[in-house]
Amino acid sequence: ITERKNVLMGFFFLLTLLAWTAYVDERSNRPWRFYGLAxxxxxxxxxxKTTACTLPAALLLILWLQKKPINKRRLSQVVPFLIMGIGMGLLAVWWERYHQGTRGMLFALGPIERLLIASRAVWFYLSKLIWPSNLTFIYPKWNISPxxxxDYAWLLAGIALCAVIHFVRRYVGRSVEVAAAFFVATLSPVLGFIMLYTFRYTFVADHYxxxxxxxxxxxxxxxxVSLADVFKQSRPLVLSAALCVVAVLAVLTWRQAAMYTHIEALWRTxxxxxxxxxMAHNNLGIVLFQKGDTDEAVAHYRTTLEMQPDFWDAEYNLGIALLSKGQVDEAIAHCSNAVRIAPNDPDALVALGNALLQKGRIDDAIIYYQKALAMRPDYFLAHHSLGHAFLKKGDLDAAISHCxxxxxxxxxNADTHTNLAIALDEKGQTAEAIQHYEKALEISPRSVSALANLAWLMATCSxxxxxxGSKAIELAGQANQLSTGTNTLVLRTLAAAYAESGQFGKAIEIARAAMQLAQTQSxxxxxxxxxxxxxxYELSLPYRETPK
Structure with a gap:
């Protein structure tokens, strides 16, 4: 879960500080090289990661710690860092506000509330650093009210700590205040003064x-180190104690890492x-649905909506799961709720379109797919779904264009290649259709749709x-095996393939089995x-599609 961006940001952040330290070191030869490198x-x-925007404060703290003058010359050297940091910080604020949706009543916190959240968050992070117990990926969200x-206790405690740090400065130097200032300044973007999407469900996170x-x-x-220098006779004892602390922390880290072994373990823990x-209920539902545990996924989505009725992601996730179970009407209801709450969410629009398409309301589905594309023109699912909808409608040109x-x-994407191949075949562009069927099978060799459709083409093409015929039997046989002999269309295709190969007895047997199955399914x-x-087949004639 330690995303690569966090590692890279921390790596380059520390290298920047190292280069800056070398630059301000008066013993450095040609220091401007280090400035450029920084x-x-x-x-x-x-x-x-844009949270590196706090680095200019760290540059000034290095000067302060080393008791170097912070004059106009030094400030002018920090200005380029400051401009870049502010620029990227504002970009991050814009992204969170207009692309992550950190607007509305949910994020409408007043300045006093934000200050109270920030003061409590600082103490929270410090306490977890000193005593890392009861760690979890998402912490409960605090209820803060002016x-x-x-709720003011954390703020007053922070003011008192600042006073203590100022008092002990004469005894310990600037190190304590620099450490405290670095801690707070580096945390500042995630303390609540700037709204983040994660504040929807928690105000704190360990990785912050x-x-x-x-x-x-x-x-x-x-x-x-200072303690070991002061008590030189006890130096081995001091260093051994420090080593024991590190060892204990290493064991705790190893135990904590168990929850990150796989995504399901993370959300269950x-x-x-x-x-x-x-949010964990919703995310666990997504994982379970992808695993095929649809019933348990539905239960977690419903729990999410009981806790957070206006969470539209859970609404359309529940709709998608219900749709896979064949509960189309309820799926439409939940996806409609999602679109009502978030009318500009492309995912919700596509989910509703899929439910309407399965209901047979093709034109309504197309409208929602097109709305999704208007919101996000490069949205794959919207193009894919539109291609499928236009194919069902019979608008082959539009289907081909969107595929x-x-x-x-x-x-x-194998399914899109298959849809495009079907449309091209219907259009009479058989050679290109075969290429896309073969590409689909190269990507997904177990695709029943691609296997059956290509087999049908090879068995019945005019x-x-x-x-x-022999290739059609091979492909249809694989599709029949994958569908465990229960798919009437696959059985029909296999019968046509045997007929094309001249094995009419086998074709009749399989076609009758397919007809019987179709009758049981009405x-x-x-x-x-x-x-x-x-x-x-009884006349020893294979089936042929009409020329297109």
Whole structure:
């Protein structure tokens, strides 16, 4: 879960500080080389993650710690870092506000509330650093109110600590205040003054203090070394105690890492430690649905909505899960709720479109897919779904256009290749259709749709140059095996393949089995088609599609 961007940002952040330290060191030869290097490294840190925007404060703290003058010359040297930091910081604020949705009543916190959240968060992070117990991926969200006197305790404690640090400065020098200032300044972007999407469900997260904790840890490490120097006779004891602390922390880290072994373990552990975390219920539901545990996924989505009724992600996730179970009407209801709450969310729009398409409301589905594309023009799912909808509607040109657009975004999607191949075949562009079927099978060799459709083409195409009975039997046989002999369309295809190869007895046997299955499913149109094809096979004639 320690994302690469956090590691890269921390790496380049520290290298920038190292280069700056070398630059301000009066013993350095050609110090401007280190200044240029620091600028380059800072650009890399900001490119990894914009929370590196606090680095200019660290540069000034280094000067302050080393008792170097902070004059106009030094300030002018910090200005380029400051400009880049502010610029990237404002970009991050804009992104959170207009792309992550940190607007509205949910994020409408007043300045006093933000100050109270920030003061409590600082103490929270410090306490977890000193005593790392009860750690979890998502912590319970605090209820902060300016009307509650106890909520001011953290702020008053912070003011008192500042007073203590100022008092002890004459005895310990500037190290304590620099460590404290670095800790708070580096945390500042995530303390609540700037709204983050995560504040929807929690105000704190362990990974927010990865960089900030360097200040207190460096102070503690320096304190251990100083203690060992003062008590030289007890130096082995002091260093051994420090080593024991490190060993204990290493064991605790190893134990904590168990919850990150896989994504399901992460969300189950989070719920065990924070049962009221509705976001974890939703995310666990997504994992379970992807695993095929649809019933349990539905239960977690429903729990999410009980805890957070206006969370539209859970609404359309529940709709998608219900749709997979065949509960189309309820799926439409939940997806409609999601669109009502978040009318500009492309994911919700596509989910509703999918439910309407399964209901047979093709034109309504197309409207929602098009709305999703208006919100996000490069949205793969919207293009893919539009291609499928237009294919069902019979608008082959539109289907081909959207399938091609989808493949420009995700060229390795087997289903889109299959849909495009079907549309091209219907359009009479058989050679290109075969290429896309083969590409789909190269990507997904177990795709029943691609196997069956390509087998049907090779068994029944009106153009003899594209027919290949033995290959059609092979493909249809694989599709039948994968569908465990229960798919009527696959059985029909397999019968046609045997007929193309001249094995009419086998074709009749399989076609009759398919017709019987179609009748049990009340699919009268397919049953009638199979009856006509059986009549051809009894005359030792293979089935042929009409020329396109």
């Amino acid at each position: 600028l380059i490294l800072y650009v890399l840190a900001l490119s990894a 009307a509650h006197p106890l 203090q990865y960089l900030a904790c360097i200040g207190p840890i460096a102070l503690a490490s320096a304190g251990v 989070t719920l065990a430690r924070n049962p009221g975390c509705w 091609r657009a989808a493949l420009l975004i995700q060229p390795q 153009n003899a140059s594209f027919r290949n 699919d009268n149109s397919l049953s009638a088609a199979l009856q006509q094809e059986i009549a051809l």
